[in-house]
Amino acid sequence: MSSRDIKDSFKVGSRTVVVQDCDLRGDITIGSGTVLHPRCTILAVGGPIIFGSNNIVEENVVIVNRLRQPMVIGDNNLFEVGCRIESPSIGDWNTFGIRSRVSSFVQVGSNCVVGAGCIVLPSPFPNGSPFTTPQPPELPPKTTDAALLEVPTTDTPMSSPAPTPSGSPAPASPSPASAPSPAPRSAQTPSDSLxxxxxxxxxxxxxxxxxxxxxxxxxxxxxxxxxxxxxxxxKHHKLKMF
Structure with missing residues (x-):
């Protein structure tokens, strides 16, 4: 979806300070008391973005919602200079440091701190936790000697089996059609939470x-x-008029 296809719809609460040169696009709800600094960018590309009350968004901050579900941001959160946030759910009293990054598949709780320059990505283990050690993967079953004898060789044609040292012909190799096909893997979207x-x-x-x-x-x-x-x-910047 291009920026021209996004329909702007703003809902602004009381006592809100929105500087004129900040970029707002899409369906955005700004709660009461929220402060938006100059040169910040808020893009509701997918679903809407809903701010709580008394949030601080500083310069060059980018907040993007690429998912269809609403991005819900709680109260009293601090977004410091140059951070980029795409989390679909953010609690209260969080601090996102300078130039930090949060992926769109990571949910943030309350009273969390993301340090300056840190990047928060989803865990590669779907059932894992950042505070628990992931379980080792299951090993494949051991191959028996009988199964090894049934593996066809590549240098011997399938029509003329090579003779064995005892003079008897080698056992016929199984056809590819009779071999079991591997089960398809289930596609799972990685997700994580703080x-x-x-x-x-x-x-x-x-x-x-x-x-x-x-x-x-x-x-x-x-x-x-x-x-x-x-x-x-x-006192130093012009404000947006809604």
């Missing part, structure tokens, strides 16, 4: 479960940041 209080950090995008200590102090700092932006941005 549970509550998960921190993603480091160059290897490692994950750990935080204890929740200091959450109140972090929330108080977020509220001060939000209040400062609501007072400063309208």
């Amino acid at each position: 549970p509550d209080y998960t921190h993603v950090f480091g160059s290897e995008n490692r994950r750990r479960k935080a204890s929740g200590e200091g959450t109140g102090q972090a929330k108080a700092l977020f509220v001060k940041h939000w209040e400062y932006l609501r007072e400063t941005l309208p």
Whole structure:
């Protein structure tokens, strides 16, 4: 779908600060108190995007919904400069660091922190968890000696079997039509989630479960940041008129 085929539909709550030069396309609902910085991009290419209240979206942030289902973003989330978010579901009080990336198949809980430059991709194990060790794959059954004798050779024609040392002809090879066909694999879409209080950090995008200590102090700092932006941005930037 091209950008020309996207129909714009905006619903903006009260006390919302939306700077004029931010790019909004598609069906977007912005909750009350949300602050959108200049040069941020929000694209509802597939389904709609629904913001909660009191979110902060900083410069050069890209939020895209490529799925048909709605992208639901909770309250009091901080999207720092240059991050790209495609998660279909985001909880409350999350922080996405500078130039971080979150895939469209990863759901984010609440009170999570994605460090600067970190990339969150879905787990390659459908039933796995980021905090559990995946089970080893099942090994194929052992091949018996009788099964090895039935494997045809490539250098001997099928019409004239090679004689054995005892003078008796070799057993006939099974036809390809009689061989069992492999079962088709079921196509599964990889999916993953960040549970509550998960921190993603480091160059290897490692994950750990935080204890929740200091959450109140972090929330108080977020509220001060939000209040400062609501007072400063309208003084230096033109706002969108809806």
